Amino acid sequence: MxxxxxxxxxxxxxxxxxxxxxxxxxxxxxxxxxxxxxxxxxxxxxxxxxxxxxxxxxxxxxxxxxxxxxxxxxxxxxxxxxxxxxxxxxxxxxxxxxxxxxxxxxxxxxxxxxxEFERALIRERQREGIAIARQRGAYRGRKRSLSDEMIADLHRRVAAGERKATIARDMGISRETLYQYLRAAA
The missing domain is CATH 3.40.50.1390 (Resolvase, N-terminal catalytic domain)
Known part of the structure; x- marks a missing residue:
């Protein structure tokens, strides 16, 4: 068959x-x-x-x-x-x-x-390009997910003891992103 x-x-x-x-x-x-x-x-x-x-x-x-x-x-x-x-x-x-x-x-x-070698070269070129752009001041990373008002709301809700997973879900961000905002404020 x-x-x-x-x-x-x-x-x-x-x-x-x-x-x-x-x-x-x-x-x-x-x-x-x-x-x-x-x-x-x-x-x-x-x-x-x-x-x-x-x-x-x-x-x-x-x-x-x-x-x-x-x-x-x-x-x-x-x-x-x-x-x-x-x-x-x-x-x-x-x-x-x-x-x-x-x-x-x-x-x-x-x-x-x-x-595999080609993939490694792509990653290396990407890292080099980012480093050069940073030196020129052209690379600032990814655009922020939350506005200043949303960040303030995030801090208020965390201070009130609300679950971080719930806050992240409501704001449409990952928990890791939420923690990054909290670390940035510290």
Whole structure:
């Protein structure tokens, strides 16, 4: 019995176009995540892993769309192939079935290492850009979530003994953000 061809698409932000990744592919079903590839905690990836069955083929545009970390990439590929699921990476023209040659496994490691290296370079450039902007006085961090009046209300409510989780929820901020406002006032 021939299995299904299942596509997996990932973009980092909501405004990125997902259409180009598996364009022209004949797929029975596609799972799309709009999330960072820094880890494997992505809802549609988890749904794909639950959905895929022995005999299926998972099609991904490129390795860095599946994982940006070599360990995660290997675990995902090995986990799928051990279940009898084939995985194809279009950009790299590589496929893995569990009966792979040593050369295919080497290519997985090399290409996965490049994806991890690329992510590290992106983070490094971002840190450098922020440092340069700070020196110029152009980087001030993220815009404050609360107005001065809301901050005063926050302090009043905390002083009155109200639960911080309730205050944060009412103001539409996380508890960590609430604590940052409290530390800033100290």
């Amino acid at each position: 021939k299995g299904q061809r299942i596509g997996y698409v990932r973009v980092s932000t909501f405004d990125q176009n997902v259409d180009r990744q598996l364009e022209g592919q004949s797929l029975d079903r596609t799972f799309t995540d709009k999330a960072s590839g820094k880890d494997v905690n992505r809802p549609q990836l988890e749904a794909l892993l639950t959905f895929a069955r022995e005999g299926d083929t998972v099609v991904v545009h490129s390795m860095d769309r599946l994982a940006r970390n070599l360990d995660d990439l290997r675990k995902l590929v090995q986990g799928l192939t051990k279940r009898g699921i084939r995985i194809e990476f279009e950009k790299e023209s590589l496929s893995f079935s569990g009966e792979d040659s040593p050369m295919a496994n080497l290519m997985l490691s090399v290409m996965g290492a490049f994806a």
